[in-house]
Amino acid sequence: MAEITRDEVAEGDQDEPNYNKERIKYSPEEERKLERQHFWRVIDAFRYYSTHVHEQVKRAQRQYRSLTQHHQSLLPSVLPNLTHISQCVEHNQEVLHAIVHNCIDMFENMEYGEEEELKKLRPTSIFDMDKLKSTIKQFVRDWSEVGQAERDTCYLPIIKEIQRLFPSDQYDVSKLSVLVPGAGLGRLAWEIARLGYMCQGNEWSFFMLFSSNYVLNSLATTRGHRTRLDPSASLTLTPRAYPLPQTSPW
Numbered sequence: 001m002a003e004i005t006r007d008e009v010a011e012g013d014q015d016e017p018n019y020n021k022e023r024i025k026y027s028p029e030e031e032r033k034l035e036r037q038h039f040w041r042v043i044d045a046f047r048y049y050s051t052h053v054h055e056q057v058k059r060a061q062r063q064y065r066s067l068t069q070h071h072q073s074l075l076p077s078v079l080p081n082l083t084h085i086s087q088c089v090e091h092n093q094e095v096l097h098a099i100v101h102n103c104i105d106m107f108e109n110m111e112y113g114e115e116e117e118l119k120k121l122r123p124t125s126i127f128d129m130d131k132l133k134s135t136i137k138q139f140v141r142d143w144s145e146v147g148q149a150e151r152d153t154c155y156l157p158i159i160k161e162i163q164r165l166f167p168s169d170q171y172d173v174s175k176l177s178v179l180v181p182g183a184g185l186g187r188l189a190w191e192i193a194r195l196g197y198m199c200q201g202n203e204w205s206f207f208m209l210f211s212s213n214y215v216l217n218s219l220a221t222t223r224g225h226r227t228r229l230d231p232s233a234s235l236t237l238t239p240r241a242y243p244l245p246q247t248s249p250w
């Protein structure tokens with residue numbers, strides 16, 4: 001199984017452009033505090049998702065209803081689509097809750113606080129919500145059937161090159177270490193590990209780490225219980241308003 005590790009986390013600026021930014025020096029204590037704050041901010045984004053999208057849906061409904069009857073009649077599918085989005089969002093939220101459920105103890109080298117924090121629902125920034133929505137879309141690319149074609153385009157050439165350079169009939173591939181830098185949701189690392197290579201993915205975004213930890217580690221342990229969130233049963237994250245079938249990674 002691919003192992004996802006985390007090298008470093010800087011408060012808030014993980015994926016923001018940092019050219020022209022001066023590096024601020026923090027004491028180790030301040031860094032730990034900032035990292036904890038960032039950790040909880042990302043969790044807040046996972047937990048606030050449905051509230052945020054429902055607000056957007058309500059705004060769209062209000063805008064639609066403010067149109068004249070004639071214009072509304074030209075767009076008959078708008079309200080049913082919005083209702084469908086609301087249903088998908090509820091399901092997505094279930095999955096997102098499951099993803100953050102075991103996060104507090106995810107890293108051995110860092111304490112992030114109390115589980116009590118998970119009960120508080122705090123609004124989140126647009127920036128963090130956008131990161132979360134990209135994470136959901138990336139789920140589709142990495143772990144759904146509809147993402148297969150894209151995976152074949154971007155991951156297969158890498159996998160083939162590894163196999164060409166280190167074929168399993170000439171090497172004991174279990175002794176070859178492959179690093180996937182910036183491993184995202186871990187699909188490439190998982191594919192390489194599945195071929196028998198020793199593979200490690202490195203990633204620093206909590207959005208990615210929480211999610212890949214869920215797919216690669218948590219689901220494997222709950223598999224026997226056949227929960228609704230087991231991908232072999234029905235892990236369906238919906239980036240837009242249609243449900244997607246999921247492949248099982250097992």
Ligand SMILES: C[S@@+](CC[C@H](N)C(=O)[O-])C[C@H]1O[C@@H](n2cnc3c(N)ncnc32)[C@H](O)[C@@H]1O
Binds near residue numbers: 138184204208
């Ligand atoms: C363009 S995304 C690609 C993700 C994944 N490889 C994929 O194809 O879906 C780049 C990833 O690298 C991660 N990343 C960027 N700089 C990093 C660093 N210095 N250490 C660890 N991860 C990093 C980002 O968080 C992001 O998830």
